[in-house]
């Protein structure tokens with residue numbers, strides 16, 4: 001796991017060999033320890049170079065080992081032995097040096113990086129801190145403020161920035177390994193003590209306490225309830241206030257606490273779940289490994305509304321040539337101006353040139369003859385989308401892939417109006433489409449494996465976390481959202497206020513509670529959908545009482561709010577009050593409180609005191625219950641897909657791992673017991689009826705998440 005060679009006569013070359021990222025597994029740590037001991041003992045060796053095989057230095061500690069009992073030599077003494085040795089050691093960084101990989105390099109006396117390499121300490125994103133001396137050595141090397149920033153965010157740094165910051169000593173466009181070998185010979189005999197970071201003091205500006213206090217305030221505000229960033233600041237404080245050994249002691253104590261935390265488990269689960277969803281499979285046996293994507297060089301976007309503009313920008317930023325289509329010249333010009341402005345804004349931030357040359361605007365669908373893939377992003381209306389699809393089917397080349405950006409309409413119905421249903425697929429983008437990382441790739445019953453591969457591959461090119469989902473109403477994300485929204489509304493009826501519900505959800509870790517999000521999205525969106533579904537407005541069954549629809553409990557509160565012209569942020573009033581139309585700062589509104597009080601009086605509801613626990617249980621467990629139904633119906637590949645949809649698309653706090661992971665952490669018996677309780681209290685709310693999968697899992701001893709698939713009863717996957 002580490003190769004040893006002697007090169008140029010006196011240089012020991014130690015190569016980490018653990019593909020694909022040379023993670024520091026027990027075997028690699030053992031290999032390095034033995035190789036370093038050998039090099040330090042061999043009188044013929046005057047200096048040492050450490051590098052990684054296949055153009056990657058090291059991706060850090062082996063995250064898979066964190067769930068197992070620790071074996072092999074620990075990292076800290078291994079790195080100390082390198083630093084304490086009396087021969088210069090040079091790290092040759094190609095590819096990445098992340099986490100324990102960078103900590104290993106910081107224990108070396110010199111660091112040489114390839115110009116394309118990246119370095120960083122991303123442990124915080126896994127719920128940990130750099131506990132192989134990273135929190136103590138990096139501040140000593142580059143100073144307090146930059147070290148704090150890198151350690152608390154986990155940000156990756158390019159070789160050029162690393163050189164500026166002083167993390168690496170040289171950057172080369174040639175082989176980092178060759179330069180390191182040459183360099184290792186040049187530094188033989190030079191004093192090593194100044195290169196041993198543990199012997200140095202952290203360079204500190206006079207306002208050190210202010211810097212640390214501000215960093216602490218920042219991390220607390222940024223990641224509500226996340227423990228690792230807080231621990232990172234505490235560890236770096238130790239690098240300032242304590243001698244090296246005491247600082248290391250503090251680093252270890254903080255790591256021991258984080259290491260066993262549920263947050264670390266959740267974040268590490270997310271790391272692997274994010275990668276697992278990319279490895280999709282269909283019931284037919286087709287999967288990401290055996291299905292080839294079609295080449296896509298030229299794409300088209302139909303409709304330049306909010307979604308279409310965002311999708312166009314995302315495609316251009318990924319380097320695709322795009323034809324953007326609108327119905328008339330005026331709309332087209334408006335769309336063009338906004339897309340150009342968005343691209344310029346983005347390019348400016350990245351100090352780049354906006355690729356406006358990749359765009360062609362037209363009102364003429366016949367110009368799509370040569371496009372490989374078309375994304376329809378017109379208004380969410382089935383009749384309109386069908387009309388567009390019919391036209392696309394006749395004007396586009398026969399093998400062009402037709403995608404619909406819909407948040408829940410039936411992909412099969414759309415495919416049925418084309419002559420190529422096997423080339424039709426759903427691509428549910430989330431607004432703003434050029435920013436949000438999530439993409440639901442919706443498999444219609446006739447979508448071919450090749451078309452799925454094409455959509456998934458395109459998602460990857462756009463930098464999205466793409467998740468394959470089945471073609472059911474609302475797909476996965478929005479389908480699970482409905483019970484969540486219903487429960488939030490019912491809680492208002494029973495005595496809660498929007499700020500009480502939102503407060504509980506924000507305390508849980510959501511960036512915004514459900515009512516603030518609704519105000520931001522616009523309350524008229526849901527109002528229109530409810531009207532179309534016959535839940536409110538002229539199509540309501542006259543026999544239905546006001547608080548009952550289609551045989552189940554219904555809350556007309558959101559409709560009443562809309563009827564008052566309160567449409568959310570855009571109208572300056574929604575569930576909250578805003579300083580002006582378009583204002584962002586939500587303040588509790590006495591008018592809403594009055595509306596709720598009057599409503600309860602009118603319906604003879606005696607308000608109750610409602611606590612955070614009830615808010616969380618009712619909103620989140622109802623959503624989770626629907627997640628189990630999604631699995632049962634075969635609409636998702638597994639719990640990991642659902643979790644990634646919620647983490648990347650709906651603001652579910654990553655350190656809670658996603659709804660299904662959270663259910664497992666809370667304990668499935670507890671989730672079941674609370675759902676049963678609430679169902680008894682609210683028998684007219686079917687979505688509180690525990691799913692049979694949940695029951696079966698509990699009866700079978702609550703197996704771990706990766707075994708849930710074994711308990712699905714119906715012929716499973718609809719994918």
Ligand SMILES: CCCCCCCC/C=C\C/C=C/C(=O)SCCNC(=O)CCNC(=O)[C@H](O)C(C)(C)COP(=O)(O)OP(=O)(O)OC[C@H]1O[C@@H](n2cnc3c(N)ncnc32)[C@H](O)[C@@H]1OP(=O)(O)O
Pocket residue numbers: 020021023059060061062063064075096098099100101122123126128129130131132255256259272275276
């Ligand atoms: C009581 C206290 C006890 C304490 C004991 C603990 C001691 C720990 C001491 C020190 C702390 C050090 C901690 C760390 O180093 S944590 C790890 C930090 N590193 C990272 O977070 C990097 C994670 N990896 C990445 O960012 C990327 O994978 C990449 C940039 C390296 C490569 O990206 P890409 O080319 O896009 O490939 P993939 O992401 O798809 O990865 C390929 C493959 O490799 C797996 N993998 C990647 N990194 C790791 C890793 N560090 N450990 C294990 N496996 C890793 C990844 O899962 C993929 O696997 P596949 O899906 O099966 O193909």
